[in-house]
Amino acid sequence: MNRTLYYNYIDEKLHALAIRIDTNGKLNLLQLHMHSESFYLHFLNLLYGYALENLNKTLQNVEAIDLIDHKNMLIVQVSATSTKAKVESALGKDIIKKFPSYRFLFLSISKDASNLRKMKFKNPHGISFSPTSDILDTRSILDEVLNKKIVEQKEVYEFVKNELGSEIDAVKLDSNLAMIINILAKEDWNDDSHVEPVHKFEIDRKILHNQLDKAKCLIEEYCLYHGKVDSKYSEFDSMGSNKSTSVLAKIKREYLNKKDSGSPDEVFFSVIEVLKGKVIESANYSQIPIDELELCIDILVVDAFIRCKIMESPEGYMYAAS
Template identity: 75%
Template sequence: MNRTAYYNYIDEKIHTLAYRIETNGKLNMLHLHMHSESFYLHLLNLLYGYELENLNKVLQNVEAIDLIDHKNKIIIQVSSTCTKNKVESALEKEIIKNYLSYKFKFISISKDASNLRKSKFKNPHGISFSPSRDIIDITSILNEILQKDIAGQMSVYSFIKGELGNGVDVAKLDSNLAIIINILAKENWHGNVGESTVKQFEIERKISHNELDSAKDLIEEYSLFHGRVDSKYSVFDSQGSNKSSSVLATIKREYIKSKKGASDSDEIFFNVIEVLKNKVIESANYSEIPIDELELCIDILVVDAFVRCKIMDNPEGYSYAAS
């Protein structure tokens, strides 16, 4: 696996954890928050050479401080709430007086903090705190990982793989996607579904516009694989086979059929997935794939079609830029 593959895996797992934190996922929120503190403790130690430990193991229910490094004199609050009020609330706590020789850092584990870094904060106890430097989010962490050589990325990859699970086998996913794209591309289709240029747009807005409830989690999670699908399509299309248009046309046609008998958007969305799965299984070209891997690939391809505006309605006046 090369540097790009390691980084893509790390990116995917950290964003998936962030998504679960933001939406509460399927886990108990208290348990998830505790797990996040432990995860970021070890990740930050690995990235920055800190010697952080969990302060809550020494002092129960400490406000404002989650992690502490006595050697480097750093205290950290880990939070899924990324607001000016949240930071100022921590800075004004009485316990901060005990650590005035330390540096305060704030870690946003679910939200982008670029705007927060530009803010000015009340710091009544005068602890060392520079918003531009000491507010850390997923983007800044990923940038730090990106700067590492392959050995450094492999070290982070091994940690995340052990902490968050194996996740998706990238090599197997690529292989399965190729098989399924080949099968779906052999479908007979007529007409043009329009330009297949990938566009980037506000996925949340489209989900809301279509009143997708049950499909929301799946779309938000698997939209992370859009780049991988695009890469696979590009390889096929560069060989002159134009498989992306064929597959997207097949998905769009099944979407149009599903609209006729479905009662709501969620039903339509999942009907498309089910029909495509059956098409692949029944195909003469089908090489048996474990059902969970097959379903994952079909889910990813349908979500990709959603991202590309091939299925479901777009909000009125919607404007989006090429990625």
């Protein structure tokens, strides 16, 4: 299920970030704390629909408050320390009196705060604060992610991937491409799916010809991996298993099924989603992180685009031939 894949990825990245913050803090390396504050500002806005901004933009070196949301009347302290003393210290600061109608949130970015949610706190200025719901940590945030609708969960996944995702691992990419090519090649495909000679038209003109907008960036980024895919196809084909024909025919068939289902961009991304589903459901699929899976599928579909197996091809402009 995509839900499980998205959740597992988010879970892994948030826990890894928390561990790094904790370790760096013990070494007195605090730069990651600052970057994490910015990360969580945007993350909480996406996850909860807040309109948080950094209070330091308007007030320098403010104690007890790091983020503020004037629309939803929230003030947030972001901390790598998760103790009762830390929370009470924030609640006792004089600046809290400036926000009598606001709600106070405490965000623990490196420690589990489950025990804090069970405690009672001194709140001398009487600001709205309920430990059960107003103390956040990785665990409580993941609970929120888990209960999101799949469309919303995917948005969170995309955000976390963009913020915390790793650089492309060439070794993993090589093995993952091989595995996925194997899986797709075993899919049934109609004998009447005639495979035409492979011609790769000039990429930018084909993008323009098909009026692709959102897919343009993906194609421009992953067309660089055409050589790697070609190498993998050649490896398999040299062993007598005609993987390139089978995989490209499979991708083309899915494109033809989706061809009239929406705009060119919608069709392009629909093909990617269908192929991803085929791989995940395959008995031959050995689970890999969702971002690695999506990377490989994206690369294969872009390669098929270059080879003119999907989308309309302009006449007279050949990218290359193979």
